Amino acid sequence: MATTYEALILRGPSKTDLLRDVPESITDFPLQHWDKGIFSLELLDQAITPVTVTYGKGGRKLHFPKGQVTRGTYVGTQMAITEMYNRIEAAYASYFDVIGIEPTLSREISASERKCLYQWSNDDFPPHLKEIPSAENIPLEKIFDLTGLVQTNALIEKLIPNEEVSAEVLEPLGIEGKPYSGASISKIEENNRDNRSWRDRRGTDIKDGLNIGDLPDWYSDSRFAQQQFTGTNPNTIKSASKTWISQFTDEAEKQGNQEVQELFEHSEDSSFYIQDCSYFRDAIGVEGHHVMKSKGRFLCATVSIFQLHSDGRLHPLAIIIDFKGSFDESVTIFNKRLNPSDSIDGEKTDWPWRYAKTCAQVADWVRHEVTIHLVNTHFIEEVIIVATNRNMDSKHPVFRLLEPHWLKTLSLNAAARASLVPNVVLELIGLENAQAFKFISDAFKKFDFVGQYVPNDLASRGFPTEKLDEGRFKNYAYARNMKLMWDVLRGFVASMIAIDYTSDAAVASDQQIKDWYQEIRSQQGGQLPTFPTITTRDQLIDAVTMCIHIASPQHTAVNYLQNFYMAFVIAKPSAVFQPPPDKLSKLSTYTESDLVKALPINRQREWLLSAQLPWLLSFRVAEENNLLSYASSLWNLYRQKAKRNEKKIGEIAETFYIKLRGLISVFHDHSKQMTDLSIPYTVMDPKDTAISILI
Numbered sequence: 001m002a003t004t005y006e007a008l009i010l011r012g013p014s015k016t017d018l019l020r021d022v023p024e025s026i027t028d029f030p031l032q033h034w035d036k037g038i039f040s041l042e043l044l045d046q047a048i049t050p051v052t053v054t055y056g057k058g059g060r061k062l063h064f065p066k067g068q069v070t071r072g073t074y075v076g077t078q079m080a081i082t083e084m085y086n087r088i089e090a091a092y093a094s095y096f097d098v099i100g101i102e103p104t105l106s107r108e109i110s111a112s113e114r115k116c117l118y119q120w121s122n123d124d125f126p127p128h129l130k131e132i133p134s135a136e137n138i139p140l141e142k143i144f145d146l147t148g149l150v151q152t153n154a155l156i157e158k159l160i161p162n163e164e165v166s167a168e169v170l171e172p173l174g175i176e177g178k179p180y181s182g183a184s185i186s187k188i189e190e191n192n193r194d195n196r197s198w199r200d201r202r203g204t205d206i207k208d209g210l211n212i213g214d215l216p217d218w219y220s221d222s223r224f225a226q227q228q229f230t231g232t233n234p235n236t237i238k239s240a241s242k243t244w245i246s247q248f249t250d251e252a253e254k255q256g257n258q259e260v261q262e263l264f265e266h267s268e269d270s271s272f273y274i275q276d277c278s279y280f281r282d283a284i285g286v287e288g289h290h291v292m293k294s295k296g297r298f299l300c301a302t303v304s305i306f307q308l309h310s311d312g313r314l315h316p317l318a319i320i321i322d323f324k325g326s327f328d329e330s331v332t333i334f335n336k337r338l339n340p341s342d343s344i345d346g347e348k349t350d351w352p353w354r355y356a357k358t359c360a361q362v363a364d365w366v367r368h369e370v371t372i373h374l375v376n377t378h379f380i381e382e383v384i385i386v387a388t389n390r391n392m393d394s395k396h397p398v399f400r401l402l403e404p405h406w407l408k409t410l411s412l413n414a415a416a417r418a419s420l421v422p423n424v425v426l427e428l429i430g431l432e433n434a435q436a437f438k439f440i441s442d443a444f445k446k447f448d449f450v451g452q453y454v455p456n457d458l459a460s461r462g463f464p465t466e467k468l469d470e471g472r473f474k475n476y477a478y479a480r481n482m483k484l485m486w487d488v489l490r491g492f493v494a495s496m497i498a499i500d501y502t503s504d505a506a507v508a509s510d511q512q513i514k515d516w517y518q519e520i521r522s523q524q525g526g527q528l529p530t531f532p533t534i535t536t537r538d539q540l541i542d543a544v545t546m547c548i549h550i551a552s553p554q555h556t557a558v559n560y561l562q563n564f565y566m567a568f569v570i571a572k573p574s575a576v577f578q579p580p581p582d583k584l585s586k587l588s589t590y591t592e593s594d595l596v597k598a599l600p601i602n603r604q605r606e607w608l609l610s611a612q613l614p615w616l617l618s619f620r621v622a623e624e625n626n627l628l629s630y631a632s633s634l635w636n637l638y639r640q641k642a643k644r645n646e647k648k649i650g651e652i653a654e655t656f657y658i659k660l661r662g663l664i665s666v667f668h669d670h671s672k673q674m675t676d677l678s679i680p681y682t683v684m685d686p687k688d689t690a691i692s693i694l695i
Contacts (some may be wrong), residue, residue: 205618206400213568233368239462288325297575299430428574563618631657
């Protein structure tokens with residue numbers, strides 16, 4: 001009699017099995033990616049090719065192709081943008097590989113070679129890697145040109161159709177009507193929930209392609225509030241100052257809203273939290289009366305105040321839709337529902353309040369995407385990478401701790417600076433390009449390296465780590481998780497550092513560490529004066545932990561939920577498309593049609609870009625690139641080595657793995673402890689925590 005395995009081998013698949021995933025009609029075939037060869041041929045046919053460069057007597061000359069996609073589909077454009085951006089990333093990776101910055105085959109290079117390869121560049125962006133090092137300018141410039149990296153920003157732009165897409169084109173692809181069109185919010189909801197093909201729901205992100213628009217109450221106060229704790233940006237909500245509380249109280253009195261006034265006067269100040277984007281105009285260097293806009297897109301400098309209740313529920317009380325320097329010059333609206341337990345009757349049709357929440361989401365889109373995500377993870381980590389390569393050899397213990405957390409980051413950032421930022425992000429927000437770069441610069445200059453250590457950051461924002469297990473903080477799963485993740489990372493780093501540094505004196509006498517932190521702080525180098533002067537083991541442990549924290553759990557937390565919260569564009573748009581009202585009396589008359597006019601509804605280009613950006617950035621982390629795989633690799637490499645310190649590394653790796661695995665259960669419990677019907681918070685599971693900034 002055949003064994004079970006023998007029977008499986010000899011039986012083979014049935015005809016039904018073979019045909020199960022191959023539909024009879026080609027229109028039903030679940031195309032997930034364009035065939036690379038077909039896509040390449042179409043790019044040539046459409047004349048969408050990289051800028052070519054010729055060299056002659058007149059020097060280096062650029063030749064710009066004229067192609068442009070004129071018509072396309074929602075799904076087709078999504079696949080095209082993804083394929084093109086992947087190719088741009090791959091081209092930068094290839095170039096960096098050839099010149100030795102991110103080599104596929106590791107090689108030992110001297111300190112002088114490192115200084116030549118890793119040079120600083122200062123342009124519109126914060127300090128970053130100079131992509132064509134000066135010492136070898138001419139040959140490397142030609143390699144750069146031949147790789148097709150000149151003016152790659154044009155390629156993404158040319159894939160966005162510049163003509164309206166007809167319903168007849170979309171319907172065969174499983175999209176009835178247009179996902180970005182409709183005369184009402186309910187029509188957009190219907191398009192999102194009911195008219196996406198089954199293959200669109202086979203998502204590549206941690207939420208499997210679902211988005212917040214699949215929930216019937218996506219617009220509600222509870223969903224809006226919960227995003228402050230476990231959305232794409234869980235990093236900027238903070239205790240409201242006495243000044244803000246007093247000013248909101250005065251405004252309630254001015255408006256004759258006695259109920260709100262008494263709520264502020266009779267509640268503990270410590271129960272109020274705020275999302276404060278009032279600094280936006282200062283960041284770009286304009287006066288309070290200046291209208292922040294670009295190409296019909298408007299940015300709002302909102303201020304939202306919330307009350308945190310003892311049962312953990314956060315509730316929005318008021319929103320300044322666009323702060324212009326004072327309450328008198330701004331429009332403030334108070335929520336009709338002052339308690340999370342108040343009736344939700346009328347919440348759906350409270351259009352003035354829904355408009356105000358939309359403005360707050362616009363401000364948070366910009367703050368999250370530009371500051372929390374782009375600057376505070378991608379660009380800060382690049383400073384660390386360049387400075388470390390310039391000042392430490394590859395055998396230095398700090399270099400060896402940090403290097404695994406740099407996978408793909410430099411080439412990825414270079415591609416983002418060349419294409420994603422100028423041709424996607426800046427094409428979505430209500431700032432002129434020059435203002436956007438001032439905003440980026442302001443965010444970089446304000447980054448407080450030591451202040452952003454997890455315990456310091458949480459305490460400064462009104463969430464002391466020793467109190468996070470209290471019931472009122474149960475919904476702030478990000479904070480509860482990240483505090484524990486920081487402790488586990490720091491314990492791992494401390495054990496590794498202890499192998500090579502047995503005293504503070506050993507740290508203080510290490511010239512490479514001194515050169516490292518001095519260059520990061522220097523105005524001729526990384527321009528991060530808040531990076532610590534390192535003379536003790538604890539200072540070194542904290543700094544190294546922070547470097548890993550930024551690249552791994554922090555970037556994971558602020559990156560991989562983007563598709564869920566942002567792909568349903570009206571839930572979190574990048575701009576409003578009508579000037580915000582300048583009087584409360586005007587806002588009070590708003591109806592659904594006013595909100596529709598303010599959203600990117602019937603604006604194909606903005607909708608496509610807004611939907612594709614989070615899709616592009618949210619692909620699930622590959623198993624081999626997560627923290628658990630890193631710990632397992634380290635253990636497997638060192639567990640059988642003979643030297644005492646090498647065996648010690650194996651033991652440290654095993655402890656690290658065990659603690660990370662333990663966090664899986666704890667993080668699951670934190671998610672389950674949130675208020676009933678909260679969206680589960682699973683993004684920080686160590687199985688899904690990327691080892692580096694991979695995307």
